[in-house]
Amino acid sequence: MDKFFLQQQVLERLAEDLLQAEEAARVAHETATHEENIAENKYDTLGLEAAYLATGQARRVEAICQTIARWRQFRPAAYDDSKGIQLGALVCLVDADGKEQQLFLGPAGGSMKLVCGSEIVQVISGDAPLGQALLGRCEGEEVPLRGVPVRQHYEVLWVH
CATH class of the missing domain: 3.10.50.30 (Transcription elongation factor, GreA/GreB, C-terminal domain)
Incomplete structure (x- = not known):
């Protein structure tokens, strides 16, 4: 089994996750900034809740980007019996x-x-x-x- 092929599969799945997260962040941002969600009184929190959601989605996008960067830099090494199991095994x-x-x-x-x-x-x-x-x-x-x-x-x- 080719470890580099597995790494490519991981990167492809992460890219799919990134696209979904970016779309979710876009929708959450649009909802948070839509004129219908402007608070009419202090109890109207829909816009605030949408802003929290948009912030969370943006953080998720950033986390996936960092994960993709780590996996792109990752170089699985051949197994060395003297070191035992290491990352990449x-x-x-x-x-x-x-x-x-x-x-x-x-x-x-x-x-x-x-x-x-x-x-x-x-x-x-x-x-x-x-x-x-x-x-x-x-x-x-x-x-x-x-x-x-x-x-x-x-x-x-x-x-x-």
């Missing part, structure tokens, strides 16, 4: 029930599921609880996941 885990899952560790803000051929790959950041538990681990090691309602254990099957 493609990892296959198996749980106690034998269920396998593939993860791609990347920079913050890219949490999503991708389809690569017939495989589903979960993108997580190194800041996520599972991402933190994986950092520095090697093939064959157990990965206990603490801080979740039900304690979970995984085994690292392979890393690329």
Whole structure:
């Protein structure tokens, strides 16, 4: 599985999210500044509420732009057994029930599921609880996941 292909998929999804967020911000701004939403008395807060929404949408647009910049600068390195799992690793885990899952560790803000051929790959950041538990681990090691309602254990099957 090509990590650079996965990175491109993440960037495409983020670009789609950005377009949607920009449209939502535009609509919220138009609503906040529309002449019909001018307060007629101190209890008329529709315009104020719309302004808060527009501000939140603008912040979301900025956050997505920052995430896109991080993912564009991201260069997934080849797996080095002496360092263990690092950002950029493609990892296959198996749980106690034998269920396998593939993860791609990347920079913050890219949490999503991708389809690569017939495989589903979960993108997580190194800041996520599972991402933190994986950092520095090697093939064959157990990965206990603490801080979740039900304690979970995984085994690292392979890393690329």
